[in-house]
Amino acid sequence: MFEFNIIIVTILKDKVRPVFPFTAIVGQEEMKLALLLNVIDPKIGGVMIMGDRGTGKSTTIRAIADLLPKIEVVQDDLFNSHPSDYDLMSDSVKSQIESSNHLPTRFIDVPMVDLPLGATEDRVCGTIDIEKALSEGVKTFEPGLLAKANRGILYVDEVNLLDDHLVDILLDAAASGWNTVEREGISVRHPARFVLVGSGNPEEGELRPQLLDRFGMHAEIRTVKEPSLRVQIVEQRSKFDSDPYICLEEFRDKQDELKLSIIAAQKRLPDVKIDYDLRVKISEVCGTLDVDGLRGDIVTNRAAKAFAAYKNKTKVEINDIKTVITLCLRHRLRKDPLETIDSGYKVQQVVNSILN
Known part of the structure; x- marks a missing residue:
């Protein structure tokens, strides 16, 4: 048994990046429920998580992304296009499907994209290479964070400190499922279906009501007061920090069980x-x-x-x-x-x- 555990841990070290297991997170049930419901039905519209510093907001959000099953995408596509769902395809993939019966695909982890506070509009939406378009007649698009986040999770930490204009762009893309970039008469459109997750500390300011209303759900989290729970959280984190792969193996069965529950719920939802x-x-x-x-x-x-x-x-x-x-x-x-x-x-x- 001891040798078997060593083999498992060795395999994990080769294949799994050390992300704190979602099922190992103690407390914060409201935040966990909001995230679970949004990955079951992304059309809920994302979640805004407001709470005290050091309450595990970022840890929980990264943990939910690591929990999700891999998705099938068209190989070498910039937008994680779905091989059969037209609503999740880029225009280039649609045209390829019309002229060819088969496109090579691969399975990837669900994208988890962090949006930095200092991001520009071009970095978020992508940009069109005007020089190449004018000189060579080729429409070249440099994809932004919205393209990378398609069919995944876009996480904005300290969203209440982000420029309102960028928040508007994010919410519009999340609501419509598409991102359009127009420059000098040239237009590029691509799918941008993602779960928008924002987090922040209310002490640093609130979002405008018009923007806050656009988030589907709003979870409020507070620092745990009960001493025994605080000890449990500290011990769990210390165990993970000392050897993350042993911790991942310990919670593997619970993680797999929850993953199957999410997949089953996604299939059951239309009924x-x-x-x-x-x-x-x-x-x-x-x-x-x-x-x-x-x-x-x-x-x-x-x-x-x-x-x-x-x-x-x-x-x-x-x-x-x-x-x-x-x-x-x-x-x-x-x-x-x-x-x-x-x-x-x-x-x-x-x-x-x-x-x-």
């Missing part, structure tokens, strides 16, 4: 139904809370379906809605500077009175 009465109650909650627009209704419906799929069900129940609705609505309430009640608690009060 999940939500009764008309429950949809009316969701809208009643949104109306009572005076939520502007209909994004709150739409996201809550999507998140409830994703949660039901994750729980191995094909029909949404009232408890599924109760579990996700605070995550979907707390950031959409109008801010009152004199209000002393936490927005999440305010949502919960209304939910308890309507969803019973």
Whole structure:
């Protein structure tokens, strides 16, 4: 058995980069649930994670990306194009498919792209080589971070410090699923389907309400106060730092189990139904809370379906809605500077009175 473990660890060292296992993360259930639901249904619209420094935001986000199964992409394509889904293909791949029956493919890890705070618009969206276009008549596109993040996760740490113009671009691309770059009459468009995850510390400032509303979910995390839990977190991290590969092996079965649950939920999602009465109650909650627009209704419906799929069900129940609705609505309430009640608690009060 000892020799077998040594062989396993050796294989892991060759093939697995040391990322803290998602199933080893203690606490922060709200953040973990929001991330899981977004990878089950990326159309939820991403998640904004606000919380204290040193609460494991970045660790958890990187861990969820490492948990996801590999995806099939067209070989040598700049945009991680899907070999059969037209909505996830670049224009060049579409034209190749029309002229050829077979394109070589390969499997890659789900892209996890970090967007640095100092990134320029060209770095995010990509740029067109105008000189080459004019001199050689060739439309050359240098892909940006949105191209690399297609079919993956785009993570923006300290998103509340990012330029509002760039946040707008990210949210537009995440909502439409496409990125268009136009320069000097030349236009390039490519798919940009990704889960947008932003994190930040509320002490450093909030996002504008118009931008915050565009995130599907909003998770708030706090520093763990219970001494025994804090000790458990420290011990888990120390164990990983001393030998990450042994830690990965320890949690391999749990990781594999969760990975299979995510895949099963993604397949089950199209079959999940939500009764008309429950949809009316969701809208009643949104109306009572005076939520502007209909994004709150739409996201809550999507998140409830994703949660039901994750729980191995094909029909949404009232408890599924109760579990996700605070995550979907707390950031959409109008801010009152004199209000002393936490927005999440305010949502919960209304939910308890309507969803019973």
